[in-house]
Amino acid sequence: MKMLLSLYLIFAVILAQFFAAYFFSKGKSNYRRAFSAMVMCVSIYLFGFLMIINSNDLQEMIFWNQFQYLGLPFISVLWLLVAFLYTKATFPLKLRLEYVLFVVPVITFFVRLTNSWHHLFYTKWEVRQVFGYYFLNMERGFWYYVNITYTILCMLLTVIIYLAGYLKNKVAFTKSHFLIFLFASLLPLIGTVLVIFVFNERSIDYSALVIPISLLTIGYGILKHDFLEIRTLARETIFENNVAGMVVLGPGKRIIDYNRTAEKFFKSLDISLTNSPIEQLLGHETELLEIFKSDTNQDYSTVIDGEERFFEIDALQLGDSGDKSTKLLKSIRDVTEERRIQERLKYLATTDSLSGLNNRAQFMNLARKEFALAKMDNEALSILIMDVDNFKTINDTFGHAAGDEIIREIGNIIKTSFRKTDIPGRLGGEEFAVVLRNASLDEAEMVAEKVRNNIACRKVAYGKHVLSFTVSIGVAGVQDNRNDTSDLEDILKMADDALYKAKAKGRNCVVISRPEDI
Numbered sequence: 001m002k003m004l005l006s007l008y009l010i011f012a013v014i015l016a017q018f019f020a021a022y023f024f025s026k027g028k029s030n031y032r033r034a035f036s037a038m039v040m041c042v043s044i045y046l047f048g049f050l051m052i053i054n055s056n057d058l059q060e061m062i063f064w065n066q067f068q069y070l071g072l073p074f075i076s077v078l079w080l081l082v083a084f085l086y087t088k089a090t091f092p093l094k095l096r097l098e099y100v101l102f103v104v105p106v107i108t109f110f111v112r113l114t115n116s117w118h119h120l121f122y123t124k125w126e127v128r129q130v131f132g133y134y135f136l137n138m139e140r141g142f143w144y145y146v147n148i149t150y151t152i153l154c155m156l157l158t159v160i161i162y163l164a165g166y167l168k169n170k171v172a173f174t175k176s177h178f179l180i181f182l183f184a185s186l187l188p189l190i191g192t193v194l195v196i197f198v199f200n201e202r203s204i205d206y207s208a209l210v211i212p213i214s215l216l217t218i219g220y221g222i223l224k225h226d227f228l229e230i231r232t233l234a235r236e237t238i239f240e241n242n243v244a245g246m247v248v249l250g251p252g253k254r255i256i257d258y259n260r261t262a263e264k265f266f267k268s269l270d271i272s273l274t275n276s277p278i279e280q281l282l283g284h285e286t287e288l289l290e291i292f293k294s295d296t297n298q299d300y301s302t303v304i305d306g307e308e309r310f311f312e313i314d315a316l317q318l319g320d321s322g323d324k325s326t327k328l329l330k331s332i333r334d335v336t337e338e339r340r341i342q343e344r345l346k347y348l349a350t351t352d353s354l355s356g357l358n359n360r361a362q363f364m365n366l367a368r369k370e371f372a373l374a375k376m377d378n379e380a381l382s383i384l385i386m387d388v389d390n391f392k393t394i395n396d397t398f399g400h401a402a403g404d405e406i407i408r409e410i411g412n413i414i415k416t417s418f419r420k421t422d423i424p425g426r427l428g429g430e431e432f433a434v435v436l437r438n439a440s441l442d443e444a445e446m447v448a449e450k451v452r453n454n455i456a457c458r459k460v461a462y463g464k465h466v467l468s469f470t471v472s473i474g475v476a477g478v479q480d481n482r483n484d485t486s487d488l489e490d491i492l493k494m495a496d497d498a499l500y501k502a503k504a505k506g507r508n509c510v511v512i513s514r515p516e517d518i
Helices: 002-025 028-054 058-068 072-087 095-101 104-111 141-170 172-202 206-225 227-238 262-268 286-294 336-350 360-377 392-397 400-417 441-457 488-504
Strands: 120-131 134-140 247-248 254-258 299-306 307-318 327-334 381-388 423-428 431-436 459-462 465-468 471-478 511-514
Touching: 002 028, 002 206, 028 058, 028 072, 028 134, 028 206, 058 120, 058 134, 072 104, 072 141, 072 172, 095 104, 104 141, 104 307, 120 336, 141 172, 172 206, 206 286, 262 327, 286 299, 286 327, 307 336, 360 381, 360 423, 360 431, 360 471, 360 488, 381 400, 381 441, 381 488, 392 400, 400 423, 400 431, 400 441, 400 459, 400 465, 431 441, 441 471, 441 511, 465 488, 471 488, 488 511
Parallel strands: 471 511
Antiparallel strands: 120 134, 247 254, 247 327, 299 307, 307 327, 381 431, 381 471, 423 431, 459 465
């Protein structure tokens, strides 16, 4: 009998050590670490019990009982922690709550370690012989009952969590997972209750006898379903460690789960996620609330740490749309860098790098659209074409770098001299153009003269030289459909002809192409 019990316990210790090493080697997720710590404590507890039943010396038994308490006080709370992390019955435990859960076990550890000073845990020791082998019998002190009560509460809550998960889950494959864990957790609870009520009769530690069966049950689950590995790996890889924030909404749009990225996103908005309806959590964030209530994909932008950031919030229905318990997965993806890259590429594709104005292709594209709108709405539209006077002489005299400085300066003047609704562009070389929306030729002439004068008064410092420069400007336009211009190219040709007339008149002047001149 003693030999069989010893072999049984040796097998249990080896099995527990294997589980501890296996799950610790598989990763560092909270679930794996908690499970590894739990089975390590179980192995310490069972090894101490093994040594006790193979000893007949009281002091040696007391030593191994002390050894048991290196792991025993922490088994029930770690078992509960595994239940929390596996079933997600609550949100991920905060650090402060974890501290609270371990207060009684830590105190128990030190009270048992110093028991010889105060006898709060055990008040008396003796050796009893049962079925041909020796057991250690102890009279219990005050703190023993505190610890055993806390142990039962932890194990009872663990059983309730797994039972609730089993009853709520409708998928047969997942229900079997909960059933295995429920059975494996129920046995230590029964063993602990037996220790309280019938220990004194035979001095048998029933918890030590049934826990190996629990380990075998969990081992069966691993071999049969591989559910511990699949569930934790899938959650860790796809959900917990996803770069996108993920929030699961249950019936009534109540948040029932989320990952670390989502928690970080909401924390940046000063929102603490709880198991509450989104109306309560996002009441002061009206736009975000509407997005989370919607079943469609939407964009969202907000200012975080003084910087505008952009997010894509997608919706994915989980389950049958006709099921009242259907859930909705909201994924939150930060696309700020993508948007910036897109804007940068768009800028490079549409902007002249030297002047900062629209390049020729973008200018022509926007000008055609404005011309079509003006014709359709019977509105006036004017176009200015300006050319830097004697630009070749500047390049030949001072170099192309000096010419580039002048191009930049003209670009700055143009950007600050026209309305935001006007369309400026660099056509190439030293030639620029501007489309003036809803502007008559007289209005365009006034603006052109103002710009010409600003440019003539501007000087550019280049090295030791101060460069002056002027522009000639040609103006043409559509005046309430009174001229028969059928396309933009006609207007551009008229403005270009006016420009050449300005050049012929001596440069640094504005010439208007009017309908009566055609």
